[in-house]
Structure formats: structure tokens, C-alpha cells
Amino acid sequence: MCDSLLSRARASAVRETAHAIDVAASAWVARVDRGLTEAEQAVLEKWLAGDSRRAGALMRAQATWVHTDRAQAFRGSHELRESPRARFWRRAMPWASAATVLLGLATAFWDWQGQARTNPATAMGEIRQVPLADGSRLTLDEQSRVSVQYETATRRVRLEFGEVLFEVAKDPKRPFVVQAGNIRVRAVGTAFVVRRHADGDVEVTVSEGTVDIWRETTIPEPAVRLAAGNRTLVTTKAITVPVKLTDAQLARAVAWSVKVIDLDGRTLGDAAAELNHYNSRTVVIADQRLAAQTVVGRFQATDPMAFAAAAAAMLDAHVRIEGDRFILEPGPSPQK
Amino acid sequence: MPIVSTERARWLAANILPLEPQLRSWLRRVTPPGLEVDDLIQESYAKLASLPADSRIAHPKAYLFQIAKRLISAYIRHSTVISIETMAETAQLFVSEVAFTPERILSGRQELERLYDAIARLPGPCRTVFVMRKFDDMPQKAIAAELRISENTVEKLISRGLRMIVEYLQLREQHGESDVRLASVESKGQRGA
Numbered sequence: 001m002c003d004s005l006l007s008r009a010r011a012s013a014v015r016e017t018a019h020a021i022d023v024a025a026s027a028w029v030a031r032v033d034r035g036l037t038e039a040e041q042a043v044l045e046k047w048l049a050g051d052s053r054r055a056g057a058l059m060r061a062q063a064t065w066v067h068t069d070r071a072q073a074f075r076g077s078h079e080l081r082e083s084p085r086a087r088f089w090r091r092a093m094p095w096a097s098a099a100t101v102l103l104g105l106a107t108a109f110w111d112w113q114g115q116a117r118t119n120p121a122t123a124m125g126e127i128r129q130v131p132l133a134d135g136s137r138l139t140l141d142e143q144s145r146v147s148v149q150y151e152t153a154t155r156r157v158r159l160e161f162g163e164v165l166f167e168v169a170k171d172p173k174r175p176f177v178v179q180a181g182n183i184r185v186r187a188v189g190t191a192f193v194v195r196r197h198a199d200g201d202v203e204v205t206v207s208e209g210t211v212d213i214w215r216e217t218t219i220p221e222p223a224v225r226l227a228a229g230n231r232t233l234v235t236t237k238a239i240t241v242p243v244k245l246t247d248a249q250l251a252r253a254v255a256w257s258v259k260v261i262d263l264d265g266r267t268l269g270d271a272a273a274e275l276n277h278y279n280s281r282t283v284v285i286a287d288q289r290l291a292a293q294t295v296v297g298r299f300q301a302t303d304p305m306a307f308a309a310a311a312a313a314m315l316d317a318h319v320r321i322e323g324d325r326f327i328l329e330p331g332p333s334p335q336k
Numbered sequence: 337m338p339i340v341s342t343e344r345a346r347w348l349a350a351n352i353l354p355l356e357p358q359l360r361s362w363l364r365r366v367t368p369p370g371l372e373v374d375d376l377i378q379e380s381y382a383k384l385a386s387l388p389a390d391s392r393i394a395h396p397k398a399y400l401f402q403i404a405k406r407l408i409s410a411y412i413r414h415s416t417v418i419s420i421e422t423m424a425e426t427a428q429l430f431v432s433e434v435a436f437t438p439e440r441i442l443s444g445r446q447e448l449e450r451l452y453d454a455i456a457r458l459p460g461p462c463r464t465v466f467v468m469r470k471f472d473d474m475p476q477k478a479i480a481a482e483l484r485i486s487e488n489t490v491e492k493l494i495s496r497g498l499r500m501i502v503e504y505l506q507l508r509e510q511h512g513e514s515d516v517r518l519a520s521v522e523s524k525g526q527r528g529a
Contacts, residue, residue, distance in 0.1 A: 018375050026498045030492070053375055053378035055382040057381065064502050067349040071451055079386030
């Protein structure tokens with residue numbers, strides 16, 4: 001494949017453009033969608049064999065086709081639906097007017113907001129942060145769903161499935177209650193992870209503050225208090241004895257929710273400033289010219305050391321550690 | 337249907353499509369003269385498509401960039417015309433991969449907004465067919481019967497609509513990048529301001 005890439009680059013005058021391949025790939029996806037005949041199947045295979053880029057273009061078009069399934073979210077949108085059968089071919093304006101698009105966007109945004117307030121969910125591989133009106137924040141791990149029901153007296157969130165980190169804003173008058181089946185976890189101002197297993201068992205890990213756990217049963221049951229650093233498993237039978245986690249175990253328990261800073265061509269100075277918001281140990285750029293260089297990559301917001309080391313490697317600089325500060329200076333390390 | 341696996345497409349849609357703007361903007365910076373960004377992207381997808389459908393890739397982003405990087409490295413190795421400067425520059429940018437971590441946070445809202453925009457901009461006939469196919473889950477045959485047009489026309493409209501959506505999503509990506517590109521060009525020379 002690489003050889004073909006090279007030879008193609010050399011003979012660039014005669015090769016098929018990426019655009020032409022993309023157009024053909026879309027046509028194939030439409031044919032696949034309605035079902036291929038055996039003859040077409042053979043033609044498709046021949047087409048694919050002709051150029052290594054074609055399989056990629058087809059895969060990408062197919063992925064986009066699947067991606068548009070998400071448009072189901074706009075099913076109720078009259079803007080997108082409007083064109084009825086009768087007007088099918090007689091539409092004067094082939095393109096939606098700017099106003100329609102804007103209105104549509106506003107509607108879509110509103111719909112989405114409404115949805116986020118009631119039951120945000122995540123797909124496979126997706127992690128999502130959901131800020132709530134009171135300043136609390138939910139971080140949903142992949143394949144999770146909650147339903148948020150804020151009432152005047154109580155903030156209720158039902159965990160339907162998956163795993164969620166709850167960072168609860170303090171409000172003693174309005175307790176925050178997580179429901180997972182008949183299991184309840186109540187907090188005032190704290191951070192904790194609730195994970196609902198497929199079998200209904202619920203695991204609760206507290207990283208800050210305390211929570212009360214009980215089950216809604218016919219016979220009232222005393223709540224069990226769980227303090228920071230502890231984990232317990234609640235089954236249909238009982239609330240098991242809490243286990244004290246080590247710091248490392250606790251860090252692992254919430255590791256999936258760690259904030260990541262995505263740098264795509266921002267200056268090193270900007271990046272360091274953003275990173276420093278999250279940490280007591282700061283990254284200092286000693287040189288103006290260095291600070292203006294651009295950096296690319298994903299960094300954990302809470303790991304300034306890794307960021308400094310990566311930036312140094314990228315930009316021909318070195319890191320000098322001075323107390324709580326990682327100082328980036330231009331040029332190779334003087335020790336070398 | 338061995339060629340287009342829906343499962344694989346779903347995985348790509350969730351894990352790779354959202355990364356494409358980043359890959360594209362990165363490729364713009366590292367692609368040596370003689371190679372095209374669009375070709376590299378298609379080749380990268382081709383590599384992903386050739387994986388067994390059940391292979392689990394733990395870090396899609398690192399993996400995707402690794403694929404693109406290998407394609408470029410192979411080109412540089414085989415090429416006799418690439419200058420030392422290009423090699424050094426490319427090698428330097430590759431170092432940034434050290435910092436890639438597997439975490440990925442998507443902005444679901446931004447993605448939906450983009451998608452809405454793309455559909456809203458489809459010409460009327462394309463959009464009608466598209467909406468019936470995707471919102472109402474009607475097969476192409478049923479759409480043709482309902483609209484009293486040929487199945488062939490439905491297929492053409494779907495193909496065109498999909499093509500426009502792919503293109504629109506790309507345009508948005510390229511537009512968003514222009515600032516980044518300027519910034520990196522500036523920082524390479526002496527800063528203007």
C-alpha cells in the first residue's frame with residue numbers, strides 16, 4: 001500500500017482524485033442500503049480492488065451514513081420535515097434559507113437541552129459531562145443513562161444503567177438522591193461514583209464527603225453512612241461492609257472521568273495557563289518565543305509533569321523543576 | 337455483505353469520525369510535499385476497514401494517528417526527494433504523540449448541531465428522501481412508492497444527499513482549521529504581532 005502511495009504521488013497527473021472516489025463511494029453506500037444484486041456485488045469488489053483508497057472512502061461514507069442515524073434526534077423537527085409530497089418537485093428554493101437554518105438550530109439546541117435535563121445517555125466509547133442547573137455535575141461513563149428529576153425539595157437522579165460520577169453542589173435544604181432500582185444514595189455536597197451492574201447490584205464509591213445509602217423496601221431499613229475513600233456493594237440481599245480504598249484505588253475508580261485538555265495548535269502559553277487552573281503545581285514558560293509555539297495533543301489536566309515533559313520533547317526545550325513549578329526553558333537540558 | 341460491515345461502520349462513526357477534524361488538521365501540518373491529505377485519510381480508513389470486525393481497539397485516537405504516521409513514514413523512507421528539513425520537522429511533530437491518552441470526551445451537542453445543519457442544507461428532494469429514510473426508517477422501495485418516483489431516483493437522491501453531508505462536514509472542518517494553520521505558520525517564522 002505504501003509503495004502504491006509513493007508511485008501514485010509520483011504519477012500524480014493520472015491518478016483518480018480523492019473527490020472522485022468519495023462520490024463513487026457515496027453511490028455505493030446508497031446501493032448497499034437498498035440491497036446489492038450478485039452482479040453488483042462483483043462490480044463493487046472489482047471497484048474496491050482497483051485502488052487501496054476506495055475501501056477507505058467506502059468505509060468512511062458508510063460510517064457517515066450510520067452517523068446520520070443520530071438525526072433521529074430531530075424527528076420532531078418541522079423545519080426538516082416540512083416538504084410534503086405535493087410540493088416535492090416544485091420547491092422554489094432548493095436550499096433552506098438562512099433564517100430556517102437558524103431557527104432550526106435553535107430548536108435543535110432547545111430540544112437537546114431538554115433532553116439533557118431529563119435523560120442524558122452515552123454510547124459506547126463516549127464519556128459525557130452534564131452540568132446541572134444547581135452547579136452539580138454528572139460525568140457519564142460509556143453506555144450509561146440517567147434521568148434527572150429536580151424537585152423543589154429534592155434533587156433526584158435515577159441511574160438507569162451504567163456508571164456515573166456525581167459531583168454534588170452543597171445545598172443542605174435540598175438533598176441530592178440517586179436512585180438505582182430500589183437502592184438510594186443521598187448526599188448533600190460531595191463527590192461519588194455509582195455503578196449499576198447488569199444484575200442490579202450497585203457499587204458506590206465515595207471520593208469526597210459522605211453519603212447515606214439505603215434501600216426502599218416495605219420494611220424500613222436504617223441507612224448506612226459511607227465516608228470518603230470507601231466503597232460498598234449493595235445487592236438485593238444486603239448492603240455489604242464498606243471497604244476502605246487506598247488512594248491509588250480511589251484514583252483508579254474515578255480515572256475514567258479525568259478532565260482532558262485537547263490542544264490542537266494552541267500556543268504553549270495558552271495551554272499552560274489552562275492547565276494551571278486545575279493544579280497547584282504549575283507549568284511556567286520561561287521564554288516568550290517558546291510560549292508562542294503551538295502544541296498538539298491530549299493531556300490530562302491533572303498531570304502537569306507529563307504535559308511539561310511532552311511539550312519539552314516537542315519544542316526542543318527542557319524542564320527545570322523548582323519546588324512546585326515546572327519551568328520550561330528553550331534548548332537542551334544543561335546537565336547533558 | 338463482507339465488504340461493508342455495519343458493526344464496523346458503527347464503531348467508526350462513534351470513534352473515528354469525530355477524530356477526523358483533528359487528524360486532518362494534524363495531517364495538514366505534517367504531510368510532506370507530494371502527498372495529499374485526502375489520500376492519507378482514505379488510506380487510513382482503508383486500514384481500519386481491513387481489520388477484523390471483532391478486533392477491539394482500546395485507544396482509537398492513538399491508533400488512528402499511528403496509522404497515518406506509518407503511511408507518511410513509509411513514504412518518507414521510500415522517497416529520495418524529501419529534504420532533511422522535512423524529515424526533521426515531521427519527526428518533531430510525531431513526538432507530540434507521546435502525550436496522547438485514551439480518554440475521549442465528545443461534545444454530543446456540537447455533533448448534533450453539525451448534523452442538523454448538514455441535513456437542513458440539503459436541497460428539498462434530497463432532504464425529503466433522506467428524512468423519510470432516516471427519521472421514519474422507510475426502505476428505499478417504500479419511499480419510491482410513497483413519492484411515486486422510481487427506485488433509481490430515490491437511490492440517486494440518497495447518494496447525492498450523503499455525498500453533500502460528507503462534504504459539508506469536511507467544509508466545516510477545514511474552515512475551523514484555517515486559524516490554526518495561520519497560527520502555526522506564524523510561530524515558525526518570527527511572530528508578526
